[in-house]
Amino acid sequence: DTEVTQTPKHLVMGMTNKKSLKCEQHMGHRAMYWYKQKAKKPPELMFVYSYEKLSINESVPSRFSPECPNSSLLNLHLHALQPEDSALYLCASSQGGLPNEQYFGPGTRLTVT
Amino acid sequence: AQSVTQPDIHITVSEGASLELRCNYSYGATPYLFWYVQSPGQGLQLLLKYFSGDTLVQGIKGFEAEFKRSQSSFNLRKPSVHWSDAAEYFCAVAIMNRDDKIIFGKGTRLHILP
Numbered sequence: 001d002t003e004v005t006q007t008p009k010h011l012v013m014g015m016t017n018k019k020s021l022k023c024e025q026h027m028g029h030r031a032m033y034w035y036k037q038k039a040k041k042p043p044e045l046m047f048v049y050s051y052e053k054l055s056i057n058e059s060v061p062s063r064f065s066p067e068c069p070n071s072s073l074l075n076l077h078l079h080a081l082q083p084e085d086s087a088l089y090l091c092a093s094s095q096g097g098l099p100n101e102q103y104f105g106p107g108t109r110l111t112v113t
Numbered sequence: 114a115q116s117v118t119q120p121d122i123h124i125t126v127s128e129g130a131s132l133e134l135r136c137n138y139s140y141g142a143t144p145y146l147f148w149y150v151q152s153p154g155q156g157l158q159l160l161l162k163y164f165s166g167d168t169l170v171q172g173i174k175g176f177e178a179e180f181k182r183s184q185s186s187f188n189l190r191k192p193s194v195h196w197s198d199a200a201e202y203f204c205a206v207a208i209m210n211r212d213d214k215i216i217f218g219k220g221t222r223l224h225i226l227p
Contacts, residue, residue, distance in 0.1 A: 004156070040220075041219070041220075042203055042217035042218065042219055042220055043157070043203075043217055045214055045215070048213075048214075056213075056214065088154075090156055090157070092156075092157075097213060098145070098207045098209065098213040098214065098215060099145035099162075099164065099207035099209060099213075099215075101147070101159045101162055102157075102159070102215070103159075104149075104156035104157040104158070105156050106154075106155050106156045107154075107155070107156050109154070
């Protein structure tokens with residue numbers, strides 16, 4: 001199984017809502033990543049978890065809160081987002097971190113109204 | 114500073130024609146290089162990677178890439194494209210230092226003419 005799954009596929013939320021994005025992999029990978037991708041742009045790294053510990057936070061605003069409950073799951077909690085946060089949020093995993101290849105999920109298309 | 118440049122924003126080729134997508138990188142140490150493909154609304158899929166060894170690497174879907182250290186390039190090629198190859202292609206370099214990270218180029222959108 002080389003699949004990374006993400007739920008939901010689409011999410012529309014107001015600026016006062018609280019929601020969560022979920023990511024799951026069963027490949028035994030110990031590194032997991034959150035990326036943000038705006039239209040017609042490359043992915044931008046947000047967070048990296050290595051062995052369930054946050055290892056990289058790319059100066060992401062606190063309205064984004066990552067969580068890694070176990071080695072297979074990665075969540076991104078959203079609160080008080082802004083319309084400019086609307087984007088495709090991609091999750092990825094890799095065996096032992098970079099430079100090993102990353103396996104990407106299909107993403108969650110987030111719209112903030 | 115480390116960077117990845119994909120000079121072509123859009124490329125259009127006819128189905129069955131050959132393809133070359135350009136990628137140049139700037140990184141002082143040994144580069145770990147990748148090509149990813151992204152179909153609309155989808156995640157990224159790894160086509161191939163170069164870490165060391167043979168500078169011509171083979172990937173999935175009939176793609177290959179050649180690492181040229183003297184030119185700081187890692188161009189992607191395919192001898193004959195198919196309509197299903199229409200997608201966004203990202204070149205990337207892994208930066209291995211205190212904070213390991215991957216830097217993506219801005220991407221090249223490939224259009225296929227029937």
